[in-house]
Amino acid sequence: MKQKVTRSVLACLMALVISRPGTAQMSSPRMIEAPGPAGPLSGTALGPSNTDAPVVLIVPGSGPTDRDGNNPLGVRASPYRLIAEGLAARGIRSVRIDKRGMFGSDRAIPDANAITIEDYAADIQTWATTIRKTMGVPCVWVLGHSEGGLSALVAAQQPGGICGLLLVSATGRRLGDVLREQIAANPANAPIRQQAEAIITQLEAGQRVEAGNIHTALRPLFRPEVQGFLISTFALDPAKLIAAYAGPVLILQGLRDIQVGRVDAERLHHARPDTDLVLLADANHVLKAVPSDDRAANIAAYQDPARPLAGGVIEALAAFVQAPRKLR
Known part of the structure; x- marks a missing residue:
């Protein structure tokens, strides 16, 4: 079903989610591992202790970006940690991960640069298998942020074990463009x-x-x-990949994003018109609210972990994951 969600609709979704009766019993963050090529892949699981709760796998974006969404090049906004905490408050479990060869997954391969986008996609499949076995779910939702959205799309070409995709600030054009x-x-x-x-x-x-x-x-x-890695990535067309995937897809894009634009979200949506498209007027690439087109203020938000996520981010993600549907 084609659905374009506006900010006013998201406000209604927020009210519905918050008004849900009962409070989930929360578990503490815990380390979780999946097998990598030469050593373990590492992540952090968070969410309610209810084993019936869905699980979202959070796949990082480009470069040395860690499981919280930060990197040593100056990004300290912690968007993935904030997403995990926001989903947990709404009864959804998550696993946020370090990519092979980096941070907690540094032993997975000897050289973090010796990878392709297909390698990251294979790791998503591995994580889906591990999460299904250890957390007791029939399938896993895959949230890919930025370049992680492309990895998610490649992984979804073999959709077994994947409930659906949450493409957040994801490119809809070839990366070279x-x-x-x-x-x-x-x-x-x-x-x-x-x-x-x-x-x-x-x-x-x-x-x-x-x-x-x-x-x-x-x-x-x-x-x-x-x-x-660049050669492997430049060869992929996200629009063709999403068109070849039949499962549920949410496309979430901030309109203050100075790295990926509305054109990317709309190109993905055009390739799969039955996907859900959410455009958030004030969200930037790391999903923080930026009230103007001031580039300096936008970049400053990349370095502010205390700034909350833009309104509508968690509400859209939670509503999509929890929507009644028959999953594989």
Whole structure:
């Protein structure tokens, strides 16, 4: 069923969720592991002790982003931890994870750069199997944030054990096109923009770029160690992936997002018109409320774990997961 949820509808959903009688008995956060290629994958489980409660697997976005949604490059907003806590308050369990080779999952592979998007998708499948066995659910909801949305879409091409997808701030275009737009949006990139676009084009063709031919300002983004991952990612079209998946999908996009835009959410929705589309006027990429188009204020919100999630985020996620439907 096609459903475009507006902020006014979300306010009604919030009232319905909050007015639900009874209080779930909460369990403390606990460590949980799944088997990785060379060592364990690690995550944190949170939620009510009720074994009938659904479980949401929270898949991180790009780069060195940890299970809370933070990274050492200056992001300290803790959006995944806040999502987990918000879902727990509404009777939904969650498992938020560290990607293979990083943080608590650092022993899973020797080199965190030696991966492809298909590897991350395989880990989602592994996590789904582990969660089903240890937490007693028939299937797992997969929440993919940003690049994690692409990993979720790839994993869902083998949908066994997946209840449905929650695509949050997820790209609907090929990553190369998104990256071109992000580079062009910053005037400071003007001197390196032409070379950046040429590198993207070469990687899209499946060809690596010699390190000596990369401008020093672009090396952190296109260094040789990550080019294999970029080649695998640039080859994927999220719109085609979502069209090939038949399960329930929520697409949630903040309209203050300076990394992924409304065009991405709408492209995904157009490819699967029966998906639920939620557009939140004030939410940025890390799901914090930003009341204006002030770029500096937007970026400052990335560093503020005390700032709550934008209104409507938890309400939309919880309402979608708890909606009556027949699941595989």
